[in-house]
Amino acid sequence: MLTVGEAAERLGITAYTLRYYEKIRLLPEPARRGPGKARLYSEEDLRFIRFLLSLKDTGMSLAHIAIFVKDGCLLDRAPSGNEDLTDAVTNRLDILQQHYTELEAQQAKLSEIMALTREKIEFYSDVLISRGEKFRGSGEQHLN
Numbered sequence: 001m002l003t004v005g006e007a008a009e010r011l012g013i014t015a016y017t018l019r020y021y022e023k024i025r026l027l028p029e030p031a032r033r034g035p036g037k038a039r040l041y042s043e044e045d046l047r048f049i050r051f052l053l054s055l056k057d058t059g060m061s062l063a064h065i066a067i068f069v070k071d072g073c074l075l076d077r078a079p080s081g082n083e084d085l086t087d088a089v090t091n092r093l094d095i096l097q098q099h100y101t102e103l104e105a106q107q108a109k110l111s112e113i114m115a116l117t118r119e120k121i122e123f124y125s126d127v128l129i130s131r132g133e134k135f136r137g138s139g140e141q142h143l144n
Contacts, residue, residue: 001031007041011049018049026052026066059106060099068095 008015018039021027027049030039041049048069055065071088128135 001033001040001042002046004030004039004041007046007049010046011053013053021049021052024062024066026062026069058099059103060095064095064099068092 002010004015004018008018011018018027018041022029022039027045030041030045032038033040052065052069055068056062060068068091071085071091074085074088074092125135
């Protein structure tokens with residue numbers, strides 16, 4: 001079992017973030033033991049938090065993540081076949097499809113921005129070339 005500080009360090013986040021996720025109920029209340037009733041996290045807790053962080057890394061909002069995880073870990077429950085998971089799976093599919101559509105829109109916008117940036121780089125490079133000067137920038141150009 002790990003303390004909040006140890007768990008946060010292993011996850012690459014702050015202890016504040018862990019406490020915040022508990023506060024907004026993204027995470028269940030962790031076990032508390034010892035004289036000060038310190039929060040303690042198991043390897044299973046860390047696995048679940050890594051999953052939350054992976055959703056967040058995709059840009060998914062905390063509100064959607066909260067809906068997504070409210071039924072707990074379906075991967076652990078699905079193999080038994082003892083539960084009807086249709087509603088939970090349908091909700092998750094809806095959230096993921098909506099999120100995917102949002103990611104596609106962001107990707108299209110980024111492509112536009114990259115194209116405009118490429119045009120500016122080419123324009124300013126041409127200005128220097130026409131003056132017989134060489135670019136003395138701090139980085140390499142990555143124009144694929």
